[in-house]
Structures are given as C-alpha cells and as structure tokens.
Amino acid sequence: MIWTTILMAFREIRRNTMRSILTALGVVIGVGAVIAMVHLGQSATEKVTGDVAKLGNNMLTVMPGAQRRGPGGGDPAPSFKLSDVDAIKKQIPQVSEVAPSSSTSALLVYGNKNHSAQVQGSTLGLFKIRDLTIETGRFFTEAENQGGAPVCVIGHTVQTELFGGLRSVGESIRVGKISCQVIGVIATKGQSTFGIDQDDFVVMPLLTFQRRISGSTAISAIYISAKTPNSTDRVKSQLLGLMRERRRIVPGQPDNFTVMDMKEFATSLSSITGALTALLGGIAAVSLLVGGIGIMNIMLVSVTERTREIGIRLAIGARAHEVLLQFLVEAVLLSTIGGVIGILLGLAGSWAGARALNMPFSLSPSILTIAFFFSASVGIAFGFFPARRAARLKPIDALRHE
C-alpha cells in the first residue's frame, strides 16, 4: 500500500503540473532567498576582513596631533623631523622599516590631460611597509632618494588618467609646479573597503618633495613596520615613550601625536564585521519567516482546494490515514524538489552577485541545511495539517466543500 500511495502521489504531482509548480515555487523562493541573502552578506564580510588584512597587519603610523581634538583645537601640534625618524630606527629594535612621509594634493599634467592626486614624498622604506609592488619600471634608487632627483612613481589610477594605455615610464609629467620623470608604475591594490582609491597617488623622494613642492622640512607622518605582527604592541609602547621624550612632553600632559596601529584598526573592524554577521542572522531569520509564510499560504490554499478530492477518496472507501499518507508524500516530494532547486538558485544567485560586486564567494553548509530543513518542514507541516483536518471531516462535508 505504501508503494501504491507513493506512486499515486507522484501521479498527482505530475497530473497537476501548475499546482505542483506553484507549490514547489513557494519553497524555491523561501530557500533561495535565504541562501542568496546570507551568502552575499558573508561575501561582504569576508571582503571587509580581507581588505583590512591587505593594509598590513604589522604597520604602525605616527602622526602629529592628539587623537581627540576638542572644539577650537588650540595650537597645532608640531610636525616631525628627520631626526625623529633616525631615533626610531636606532632606539627601537623591533622595528624593521621606518619611512618618513609628507604629502599634499597636487595637479598632475601630461600633454593635454590633467588629474589631481595625492603626492607623497617618502623613502624606499615606504614601498616595503605598504607592501607596494612595481608593475612596470622601477622604484627610485637610494641615490635618487638622497640626491632629491626629480623622479616619481605613479599609482595605477594616475597611469590610467594621464596615459591611458600608453607607456608612461620615461615620460615627464608636471607635478604642481615642477617637472618630474615617471620611473615606475605601482601594481593596483584595488578599491579599498571604504571606497577610497588606493591607486590614486604619486610618490617621489622625500627630499625632492620637501625642496620643490612643500618648501619645508616638516614630516607629516612616519610609517613604521614591526618585525612581526605580534611585536606591534611593544613597538607601539616604545614609540609612545620615545616620542614623548623627544617632543618634551612632561608627565601628566597629553600626547600631541598619535600612534595608529593597524592591528587595533583590524580589531575594531572585526567588531564591525561581527555586527554585520549578527545583522545577517537577522536577515536570514526574517527571510526564513517570510519564505515560511509564503510556503504556508500556498500549501494551505492548495490543500483547502483539494478538500472535495479528499471527500471523493473517502466516499470511495479510502481511510483517512491513506489519504493523509498520499498528501504527506506529495508535500515531502514537492518541498524537497523545491528545496533543492532553491539551494541551486540561491547559490547561483549569490555566486553571480559576489562575482559582479568583486567579492569572494564561500559556501556555508550550515545555512544551506537550515534553510532547506526549515522550508521543507514548513511545506510538509502545512501540506499535512490542513489535509488531516479535511480527512477527519465527515465525508459528506468534505464532498460538499467548494
């Protein structure tokens, strides 16, 4: 009898193609939406985390000015000197690279094209600390660095804006008021998490920048890389002590500089991604609920419509549990088929979405399982219970149902 019933359920599903498709569609949408939403959210989270890692985990930045600026501000904090850079190099053993940096925004001109970008004067160490790689050409040499040669390395965006597809290395561009020879193009780092273009800049030797662009020896930031990601905390505390001493801050006075730690930044970001994950959980729960209600509706309507069919079967001599078994098998089959299609569509959708938004895609088996079993159970429950109610009616009442 079980086999006959299952066969009968199959035949009913095939026979009522439209109703079956609509019923399964409820589950497809329920499962698919949840899976797509959660996977896309996960991709976004991974993208954020990955971008933070790209910034470099063992990088520290020292900048003048206190972290918190009150209203009105007071005296601007003094900038750094080259001697500060030397002191850091000599006195903090855990430091592997130190690069002073000064920057300003300037207009770049080549031929009839111009483009405004951040111009940075720094030393070779910057490339190591920021983990920049050359795409074409070269970085500047130590000699060029020491001698303040009019050479520069450009970011990928600058290459595109000024030269398009043409070769830039060897050409001269105008940077603010000076002329400067392009010697290298830096490989793209891609758009960062916050929509800041990391490729829109020009780097030249610090001396060149100070002499010919800013006209001052001030250093606006010092980039430091610790030897290992684990030593950043120690480097940071040593930096704080050293800089307080060099800037002659008496005990009790607040710092007039800030040490930024990428690891700290990463930690605070991970709390953001944690919140994002919680939000995703919420979205998943709501999607499941909405999907579940959709499935519930279509199942209720479909089974209620079939009350007369149940009446006919009862009149012909089917026992309530025989009719129920058939409806149960139908609900299980439709929910399972719908669930599998939903999983496939959800995955395909989120994969395509992740690709389109240039985000990594990773599979979450737990959400697949949860979405599938939740939707399938809702489908089965709401296929089963109304059928049970109908099968328990007196046959005459079921038959009279319109």
Next chain:
Amino acid sequence: MTEALPPLIELIEVSKIYGMGDSEVRALDRASLRIDQGEFVSVMGPSGSGKSTSMNVIGCLDAPTSGSYLFRGVELAKLTADQLALFRRHYLGFVFQGFNLLARTSALENVELPLVYRRVPTAERRVRALRALREVGLSGREKHTPAELSGGQQQRVAIARAIVTDPSLLLADEPTGNLDSAMKLEIMSLLRILNQERGITILMVTHEPDLAEFGTRVVGFKDGRVVSDRATDPNAAIEAGLAS
C-alpha cells in the same frame, strides 16, 4: 423453515438533527426504511424532506444522531470512521449529482481508483476498469479526462467507478440532476440494466416522478419521515421513458 435472511438495509427510527436548541433542524425524524437485495428504490420528496440525508446516512457519509442502521443485520451506527471507510470500500458504490470525478485524471484512472484502495493488482485493475467502462458504453474514451467528456459521459464514468467493485448497493443522489433529458434517459436505462441484469441493488434519490418509475419501488419522504411506499408498474417505466 429456516429464518429469513435479514434485509440488505434496515433503518430503524433514525434521526438526524442539525444545529442545536431553537435553530435545530430535524433532517430525519425517526425514519424507518427497509431495502431488500435486488431492489431499485427511488426516493422522492420535496427539498428538505430528508431524502438526501437518508441517502448520506445509508452511504455512511454522514452519521445519524440516533436510531439504528443495520446492514444485513449488522449494526453500523457504532463503527469508527475507518471501519465505515472499509464498509464503503467493500459494499457501496456512489453516483453523485455533480459527478465528483477527479479532475485532470483519465476516465480509466478514475474508474481504477476504488480498486486501488481495495489493493487490486495493477493488471487486474486495468482489466476490470476497462470492462466497467465498456459496460457503460465508454469504450474508446478511457484516456479522456472529465473536462474532455460531456456531462452524460462523465456520469457514465462515475457509474463505471461505482460498479467496478461489484458493490452490494449502488447509491445514486440525483444522478441526472445536471443532465439534459436525452442524457437523463440514457443514464436511467443504464441504471435499470445494472439492476435487472447484474442484480445490483440501487437506491436513487430524485425529484422527478417520471424517473422514479424506472425503479421497482418508490419511497416518499416528507418532514424527515417516510410517508409513502409503493411498487412501480414495470410498464409505466417504459411508457414514461418513451413519453419524456
């Protein structure tokens, strides 16, 4: 002399009451009725007289409020829903006014359905269903779905479905109610043949006096009770059929 065989159907003082208190409706009011094997009983009466309710009670589609319902001397009033389903499965066949065929399902599969619940093997099911369809004159239409058949043809499918199990009792509730007069005669002649040639006991509800004459006996209902009971004149049926 041995004791006489109990009648096929015996209703004793059966009442069916809908609603409660002031709005109480007595669809059947201590009605008693006896039907013997081989009869073709037409039940007549105005609407609300209890004729359909009596049929639903006899068909075990509805439970009586009180009274006794004996089938071949066995009390059915106390059976569970499942036992009643098995009773219907093995002893009854139904023909309804609204046909009540499964939609989008071929005539053959509709007729096979009662055999499925009787666990008749597939091959035998097919043979018997085809035979029943032939009997009602629907050979060649086995693959048609109800939507592809005329009303008369649908009702014939329903009759085939009812007789495919060789029931002890065929219950027909206004079987021609939705049909035009030519089709009515067709269906009535078919029922008559089933009664006379196959010996199937038939209980039919109708409100058309002409059609009642096709049977062997006419029972009149009024206000939930049997008010008349007479045999038909066998010749009158033929004349009624020709006159219609």
